[in-house]
Amino acid sequence: MDRREPRPLAAGPPELLSQPGRGGFLLRLPALLAVAVIAWSLWALYQVDGRRALVGAAAALAGWGLAWAWQHQRQQRFVDALVQRLAGRVSGPEERNGRGSLAADLRGDARRIASAVDAGDRRWREVLGQAQARSDLLETILGSMVDGVVAQDARGRVLLFNEAAEALFGCRRGEVIGRPLLEAIREYDVADALETAMREGAGVTRTIGLARLGERELQVRTAPLRSRSGELHGAVAVLRDVTEMRRLEQVRTEFVANVSHELRTPLTALKGFIETLLDGAVDDRATARRFLEIMRRETDRLVSLISDLLDLSRLESPRLEVRLETLNLSDLVDQSLELFRHRAGTRGVELASELPSPFWVEADESLLRQVLVNLIDNAVKYTPEGGRIWISGSREEGWAEFSVSDTGPGIPRKALDRIFERFYRVDKARSRAMGGTGLGLSIVRHAVERQGGRVWVESQLGEGSTFRVRLHAGPTSEVTRP
Ligand SMILES: Nc1ncnc2c1ncn2[C@@H]1O[C@H](COP(=O)(O)OP(=O)(O)O)[C@@H](O)[C@H]1O
Numbered sequence: 358m359d360r361r362e363p364r365p366l367a368a369g370p371p372e373l374l375s376q377p378g379r380g381g382f383l384l385r386l387p388a389l390l391a392v393a394v395i396a397w398s399l400w401a402l403y404q405v406d407g408r409r410a411l412v413g414a415a416a417a418l419a420g421w422g423l424a425w426a427w428q429h430q431r432q433q434r435f436v437d438a439l440v441q442r443l444a445g446r447v448s449g450p451e452e453r454n455g456r457g458s459l460a461a462d463l464r465g466d467a468r469r470i471a472s473a474v475d476a477g478d479r480r481w482r483e484v485l486g487q488a489q490a491r492s493d494l495l496e497t498i499l500g501s502m503v504d505g506v507v508a509q510d511a512r513g514r515v516l517l518f519n520e521a522a523e524a525l526f527g528c529r530r531g532e533v534i535g536r537p538l539l540e541a542i543r544e545y546d547v548a549d550a551l552e553t554a555m556r557e558g559a560g561v562t563r564t565i566g567l568a569r570l571g572e573r574e575l576q577v578r579t580a581p582l583r584s585r586s587g588e589l590h591g592a593v594a595v596l597r598d599v600t601e602m603r604r605l606e607q608v609r610t611e612f613v614a615n616v617s618h619e620l621r622t623p624l625t626a627l628k629g630f631i632e633t634l635l636d637g638a639v640d641d642r643a644t645a646r647r648f649l650e651i652m653r654r655e656t657d658r659l660v661s662l663i664s665d666l667l668d669l670s671r672l673e674s675p676r677l678e679v680r681l682e683t684l685n686l687s688d689l690v691d692q693s694l695e696l697f698r699h700r701a702g703t704r705g706v707e708l709a710s711e712l713p714s715p716f717w718v719e720a721d722e723s724l725l726r727q728v729l730v731n732l733i734d735n736a737v738k739y740t741p742e743g744g745r746i747w748i749s750g751s752r753e754e755g756w757a758e759f760s761v762s763d764t765g766p767g768i769p770r771k772a773l774d775r776i777f778e779r780f781y782r783v784d785k786a787r788s789r790a791m792g793g794t795g796l797g798l799s800i801v802r803h804a805v806e807r808q809g810g811r812v813w814v815e816s817q818l819g820e821g822s823t824f825r826v827r828l829h830a831g832p833t834s835e836v837t838r839p
């Protein structure tokens with residue numbers, strides 16, 4: 358007996374509790390004997406009374422017919438009930454609900470059949486569960502992928518379309534599954550990469566443009582889908598949006614080119630002067646002195662360029678530690694202005710702080726000094742003789758704002774957004790002549806943003822400029838509000 362076979366339940370459906378067996382030879386023997394006895398009795402009776410024997414034979418035949426009909430009906434009912442149960446068992450979980458094992462209701466051969474069905478049913482449910490779990494896992498992985506995944510069958514109809522693909526092509530999965538890929542997404546290059554993978558039976562990698570989605574650049578990798586026996590089922594494509602990566606690559610390349618150029622200019626000058634001096638100019642004291650002055654200026658320029666580059670890379674580094682504390686901006690402004698007092702004085706430019714003291718801000722002292730020095734340096738550099746530079750502040754809802762204003766030349770409208778970019782200058786020659794590196798404002802922007810603030814400029818050509826910086830006001834701001 359099968360060990361896993363469940364014990365019969367005490368009560369089961371009445372039509373199934375008893376059922377006819379086929380019976381063995383031993384069970385058939387009495388029936389054969391009975392037939393033989395009846396036949397012999399009828400034959401004996403026929404010898405004595407032929408009419409009675411005929412009636413007896415007819416009665417025996419009728420009895421046997423009734424017995425056969427009864428047996429046949431029982432068998433039919435049993436088969437019907439078994440079929441009904443089996444049908445219920447294979448038709449799905451909801452039909453089975455609340456019922457125990459099929460074998461529990463049956464006996465004999467039917468019970469063996471039912472046990473086999475029960476075992477098959479258990480295995481079926483196990484396999485179904487595993488398949489469901491695998492499909493759920495795949496669905497989760499595909500759904501959480503940043504890359505778009507699209508698969509098509511051998512006839513080019515969409516089989517699979519994940520969420521990232523929905524975002525890339527701007528259509529819902531439900532709309533595209535089962536439709537011809539090209540018709541569904543209308544991207545010829547993607548469809549062609551999939552067709553090529555199927556035709557050539559090998560993976561294809563291409564970079565394509567998606568003009569429809571704002572000039573996005575996609576990297577498409579396709580591969581044919583094959584069964585274990587090697588039969589071609591379709592192809593799958595993995596699509597990666599490389600727009601941002603390409604942009605960053607370009608920024609990096611431009612930056613390296615800019616840095617190289619900025620370094621080469623003073624170095625070339627230095628080399629030229631050194632060679633001229635060596636060629637004999639060193640003997641002419643006046644010329645030699647003039648050259649050395651120029652060389653010092655060029656060296657200074659190299660030093661400030663390197664120092665700005667280092668500042669910038671420090672500010673861009675995720676490892677930079679920003680320590681915010683409550684600082685009196687007024688003190689820092691006074692100290693920074695002091696650094697420029699002499700230079701401004703020689704050109705008759707007035708420097709003034711209009712900040713109340715104390716003016717509390719939540720900031721990192723070293724970053725804040727960098728911001729002030731760069732902004733005041735620019736103002737002093739670009740403001741012509743007799744001009745004025747002033748620093749003022751205001752407060753608003755948790756923010757402390759200060760501004761550095763000047764009466765300088767102002768900034769053209771189209772350059773307002775760009776002056777915070779690395780190496781961008783409105784007038785390159787002028788900036789160079791003033792010893793500028795073109796990195797000051799991008800240092801300012803990074804330093805402000807690292808402190809959780811924002812910087813912008815307001816300016817009109819010919820009417821001076823105002824650089825505004827907004828920082829967190831700090832916890833004490835309410836108490837010390839001026
Ligand atoms: N106060 C200002 N007035 C006019 N133009 C300015 C002012 N500050 C900055 N700019 C413009 O912004 C450009 C970028 O400034 P910055 O990054 O500090 O570089 P640099 O000062 O080395 O030229 C300057 O070259 C100049 O054209």
Ligand SMILES: [Mg+2]
Binds near residue numbers: 731735793794
């Ligand atoms: Mg500058």
